[in-house]
Amino acid sequence: MTTKTNFETMRQTLLLLFLALILMPDTINALPFKEISTDNGLSNRRVQESILDDNGYIWFATRSGIDRYNGEFFVHYTLSISAENEVTEHPRGILINDQKEIYAFSEANIYKFSYETDSFHQVNNVNLTQREAINAITFDPTGHLWIGTTEHLYRFNTNDSTLQSIKQKVAVHCLLFEKEKHGWAGTSKGVFHLVEQEDESYLQKGEISFRTQR
Known part of the structure; x- marks a missing residue:
């Protein structure tokens, strides 16, 4: 049985x-x-990141440049320090902030898209050391830019274009800010929690405190 x-x-x-x-x-x-590849106009099969803007365009950060896609055709953009500089950089990521501004970054520089010139321009005064590479960027609720590299955590004041080193000797891999003004940084030494104080400064619990300027 x-x-x-x-x-x-x-x-x-x-x-x-x-x-x-x-x-x-x-x-x-x-x-x-549906597979979309270089045969369809994509500049490179290696896509690092993508975003969707309010006009319905999809932007892809590829190894060869930035591609804007309307569902049928691609428009290609490159990242170069100046119009005279023929050397282009490999994009590592792309994002759009609450003001609908589009930013892209390479290992060494950050670029902002200009709707007036229909091109990406380097953001000035983001002077990093030659030994480090940018891993991630994001914006906090006050509109300022945070930059995570292989060696530092930076905050870039978008009002006066000043760069402040917040944390040294740490590789920052990802960054996130909530609307409640809490920030999170994923690093090689764990997760750092940043909390905005009443005076619009951020306090990193148990580590450092620093004052931000609007």
């Missing part, structure tokens, strides 16, 4: 596996995926 029961269970299991193998390709093919 037991042998017969085991045989019946095995038979049902094999039948289910057989049906799964038959139905799986149809299920995969039914998914509404």
Whole structure:
């Protein structure tokens, strides 16, 4: 009786596996995926990051540049320090802030998109050391830019274009600010929690405190 029961269970299991193998390709093919590659106009198959703007355009940061996609055609942009400089940099990321401004960054520089000139321009006074590379950027609720590199955490004041080193000797991999003015930095030494005080300064619990300027 037991042998017969085991045989019946095995038979049902094999039948289910057989049906799964038959139905799986149809299920995969039914998914509404469409591959967009260099054959369709994408500048590079290696895409680092993407955003969606209010006009419905999708922006891709690829290894070869920034691509703007309207669902049918691509417009390509490059990151170069100046119009005269033919050397272009490899984008590492792209983001859009609450003011609908689009920023992109390479290992060494940060760029802002100009709707007037339809191009990306380098953000001045972001002077990093040659040994470090930018890993992440984001904006806090006051509109200032935070930069995480392989060696530092920086805050860039967008009003007076000053760069402040907040944390040294730490690799910052990701940054996030909430609307409640809490900041989070994922680093090589754990997660740092930044809390804005009443005087609009941020306090890093148990580590450092620093004053921000509007």
